[in-house]
Amino acid sequence: MSGDQTAPPVSTIDPYEYLQIIQNSDGTIKRLYEIPSTPAAPDHNGSTPVITKDVTLNPNHNTWVRIFLPRQALDNTSTNNSVGNTKLPLIVYYHGGGFILLSTDSTMNHDFCFNMALQLSAVVVSVEYRLAPEHRLPAAYDDAVEALHWIKCTQEKLLRDFADYSKCFLMGTSAGGNIAYHVGLRASTAVGDFEPLKIKGLILHHPFFGGSKRTESELRLLNTPVLPLCSTDLMWKLALPIGVDRDHEYCNPTVGDGFDQFDQIRELGWWVVVTGCDGDPLIDRQMELVEMLKKKGVKVKAQFNEGDYHGVELMDATKANALFVFLMYFLEKC
Template sequence: MSNQTLPPPINDPYQYLKVQHNPNDTLTRNLEDPHTSPSLDTSLSVLTKDLTINRSNQTWLRLFLPKKATNVSNLNNKLLPLIVFFHGSGFIVLSAASTMFHNFCAEMAETVEAVVASVDYRLAPEHRLPAAYDDAMEALSLIRSSDDEWLTKYVDFSKCFLMGNSAGGTIAYHAGLRVVEKMNDLEPLKIQWLILRQPFFWWDQ
């Protein structure tokens, strides 16, 4: 049997996450959260830029485009699948600009050879569910109707994945349920698959 000492149990999740729950049901977030800005630097293997989803809600998404897709040598201008990604962290912290999620999406776009759209949705408790699910559907509507060149020129809208990590997996799942009811409204965007990385669900007893 290993003699390794186990870490002490987490007694105060607010202290662990470095957030303070205020009397008005908002959070003061002190968690260290390095951010990465979008870049069109062609020395990078993946180009990135941000698109506004809803200005009043301050929601947006970050597009990741493999640079190889823009090369003249890209035979027949091959269209790429689209992965719509929702970040994790319990619905309450971090964002699509958080370096850990930015790097994950950039690596995924390059390795899988796909365009990735990482959604920055509203956080709880200031914006309680289903706000994040609403933001997910607004993101899909934006992608469907946008005239942004990265979407119109490089994306195969018939091959779209919804993907999320932890809380983001839950968002992707609920977005998938809503898509079933609104498939015609999202054409030509077709959601073909869900990729749920450690989603979590709960219900009232």
């Protein structure tokens, strides 16, 4: 698991060029690449299988959510004349991007949530949170928790009429998986604050964790074309509070009091799903988290695939469909 720390690893990749960013003198960054985006489609003519709608979360922070509702839920309501028969599991989703890039409306994130809502017959609420370094951690965690409070109180019909608040799952990809983990820790100690939301589990999809000591997979995949080590180092440098290193609890789940909070997750009976692959430099840290959870008696389901790369399901629809089949079993089990 552990790597040699005697000398810093030598990378052949410029992380700023790789991430297409420039650091400004005031500590902010300029994002050079214009990432394709997809607008929401309320769909007034019945042409899309999933209805999407954007709703403001916090105008002061410019945060918002995008709701994904399978059209079949509306059709069932019309047929049965009973909203109660159509309520679907609720997945609160946090996108990836190393805390510094991407958005809920980035096409890759939109398409992933669109297909997930359709394939899992679930209501998906994708959260737009503040990015670092303009808003360093824990800003993203705070926004993610605020979204849960908004969901529990909102009168938005797409949620009130169609989402089953007793079957809520927190899910995230990469940095979003890190967010789902930390939001889960917070929520597990204050479950009453989120009623009527009842969280059943966490889905950590290729979760983004780190640490000061290198792992074997980080060194083995030092210059991988997808998420090279120098890029994750830079992401953490820009995202973590100023003055701390990668052994801060936001980055490294083996430090801090997170381990003690697993007791609460176990007592609540939550499931934790962790998915990853052997082509991801982060796999050793993900597997280490799984072992920690198991030692604490938390119900864990892990799936680590061979031959894939970090975030592959956002790029490959076939891989995404296989993931959704796996998650369908998990949702039904819960």
